[in-house]
Amino acid sequence: MNPDHKPATHCVHAGQPETEGPVVTPIVATSTFRFRDADHGAALFAGRETGYIYTRMLNPTVKAFEDCLAALEGGTHGLATASGMAAVSTAIAGLGSAGDHVICSKAVYGPTCTFLTDFLSRFGVESSMVDTTDLDKVRAAFRPSTKLVVIETPGNPTLAISDIAALAGLVRERGARLIVDNTFMSPILQQPLRLGADVVIHSLTKFLNGHADVIGGAIIVKDEELYRLYRRALNHYGGVLSPFESFLVHRGIKSLALRMQRHCENAQAIAEFLESHPAVERVHFPGLASHPQYELARRQMSGPGGVISFELRGGFDAGRRMMNATRLCALAVSLGGVESLIQHPASMTHAGMTEDQRCEAGITEGLVRVSVGIEDVGDIRADLEQALA
Numbered sequence: 001m002n003p004d005h006k007p008a009t010h011c012v013h014a015g016q017p018e019t020e021g022p023v024v025t026p027i028v029a030t031s032t033f034r035f036r037d038a039d040h041g042a043a044l045f046a047g048r049e050t051g052y053i054y055t056r057m058l059n060p061t062v063k064a065f066e067d068c069l070a071a072l073e074g075g076t077h078g079l080a081t082a083s084g085m086a087a088v089s090t091a092i093a094g095l096g097s098a099g100d101h102v103i104c105s106k107a108v109y110g111p112t113c114t115f116l117t118d119f120l121s122r123f124g125v126e127s128s129m130v131d132t133t134d135l136d137k138v139r140a141a142f143r144p145s146t147k148l149v150v151i152e153t154p155g156n157p158t159l160a161i162s163d164i165a166a167l168a169g170l171v172r173e174r175g176a177r178l179i180v181d182n183t184f185m186s187p188i189l190q191q192p193l194r195l196g197a198d199v200v201i202h203s204l205t206k207f208l209n210g211h212a213d214v215i216g217g218a219i220i221v222k223d224e225e226l227y228r229l230y231r232r233a234l235n236h237y238g239g240v241l242s243p244f245e246s247f248l249v250h251r252g253i254k255s256l257a258l259r260m261q262r263h264c265e266n267a268q269a270i271a272e273f274l275e276s277h278p279a280v281e282r283v284h285f286p287g288l289a290s291h292p293q294y295e296l297a298r299r300q301m302s303g304p305g306g307v308i309s310f311e312l313r314g315g316f317d318a319g320r321r322m323m324n325a326t327r328l329c330a331l332a333v334s335l336g337g338v339e340s341l342i343q344h345p346a347s348m349t350h351a352g353m354t355e356d357q358r359c360e361a362g363i364t365e366g367l368v369r370v371s372v373g374i375e376d377v378g379d380i381r382a383d384l385e386q387a388l389a
């Protein structure tokens, strides 16, 4: 693996064999590994020798896939997890102790907010949901006990953009750590570790796998100490990805750069179409000049991504009629797959948040979210057009 290669090359080659034999990393379907002798087993457990012990701890198929994730994000190590939420919970809880305080973006994946406010709070970790697009608000939210800042940018589902480099500087100054959920961008469009973040998390379920047939997640770091801590945490929380699913996502990633290009082109065209449609009140999309952080988006991201949210003039009733009328775009949650999906955040993905939390995060009753797939853009536009009609 040549670290100087660009992401599109890593997508195809990183974590694949480089010596004589199979061209594709095989699936090593075993739960456990035979030791040479008793001393070998003891040496592996004591860390005097490296090697495979038990698949929850490490597996060759999973390891090859994790090397690919690290290369893509410009990190030193990746960890594959059983879901995006396993990545979120392991990355946050793995670093937190009772008495710590966490700052988290207000516009965030619903269950990430719920994990902090309903679950981690029971273990004495407090959190504040903050508008992380505003540096002053983040500064004001800091406490002496703040250990972690967790951001999602673009944030779900309002596509609010937080300045990763500026936040990384602030977080470093205060001796805390910055975790960035990079799911909406994929490493093709944004690489937070290079902008100063300490940890990147992903839901592999979305763009990285891209084919809507796997649930998975990832944690990527650029620091040996943090890696060891997370490897231990993941081994004890237990939410690891299986060898078979690692293989599937590794396979999906081969086309990631191509897919992202198409997602961006299609979403740009659909966002422009929606913005000019008389039934649409407002469109949130980082590729539109009307986006409040358009300039920052251009600096920090190499493309706008494939997710759009918008409000209809007719509010939620109009949105419900529209969602029931699409034919090509499936009415389903999730995003980042090859197929276009449409859903209603307030009653679906963000239903677990309180009304106040949603209101604070700008998730109105009338907001509709579309994940624009890689189909023919004319067909997607025609479907939305007939549904709006």
Ligand SMILES: *Cc1c(COP(=O)(O)O)cnc(C)c1O
Residues within 6 Å of the ligand: 083, 084, 085, 086, 088, 109, 152, 156, 181, 183, 184, 202, 203, 204, 205, 206, 215, 216, 217
């Ligand atoms: C989907 C998603 C998650 C959670 O991922 P799962 O694989 O569904 O557990 C976390 N963050 C973001 C931004 C997501 O879109």
